[in-house]
Amino acid sequence: MPTEEYTCVACPKGCTVEVEFEGDEIKDISGYGCAKGKEYVKNEFHDPRRILTTTVKIKNAKYPRIPVRTETGVPKDELDCCLDKINEVELEAPVEVGEVVIEDICGTDIPVLTSRSLERVSEDAKEKSKVQL
Numbered sequence: 001m002p003t004e005e006y007t008c009v010a011c012p013k014g015c016t017v018e019v020e021f022e023g024d025e026i027k028d029i030s031g032y033g034c035a036k037g038k039e040y041v042k043n044e045f046h047d048p049r050r051i052l053t054t055t056v057k058i059k060n061a062k063y064p065r066i067p068v069r070t071e072t073g074v075p076k077d078e079l080d081c082c083l084d085k086i087n088e089v090e091l092e093a094p095v096e097v098g099e100v101v102i103e104d105i106c107g108t109d110i111p112v113l114t115s116r117s118l119e120r121v122s123e124d125a126k127e128k129s130k131v132q133l
């Protein structure tokens with residue numbers, strides 16, 4: 001029967017967990033140190049997801065980019081689509097932490113949110129800060 005190995009990342013112990021499967025069906029799971037790890041591996045097998053953290057361009061702010069993240073994990077297969085869509089975005093300061101950047105990324109029904117606030121900075125202030133550097 002085919003098997004697949006996973007490293008559980010639900011705690012620092014990092015157990016190696018083996019899944020025996022037939023098609024889409026899990027037949028046996030072994031090597032986990034606790035129920036949380038068993039659940040983690042079931043999810044990894046059936047519907048692996050990742051929280052995507054990256055940055056987007058922002059105008060009129062102290063920095064040229066602002067960090068953003070998906071609210072929850074998005075399907076691993078959609079990560080490339082999500083990155084492409086996020087790369088098309090350009091925000092304009094001021095922006096508050098937790099602001100919605102994209103409401104429904106790649107049809108996942110999951111929003112992308114800003115991870116910090118950035119206030120608006122005038123062009124004069126930007127020029128002055130460059131001179132000081």
Ligand code: SF4
Pocket residue numbers: 008009010011012013014015032033034035036037038
């Ligand atoms: S299986 Fe349990 S003990 Fe092992 S890494 Fe995962 S959460 Fe930690």
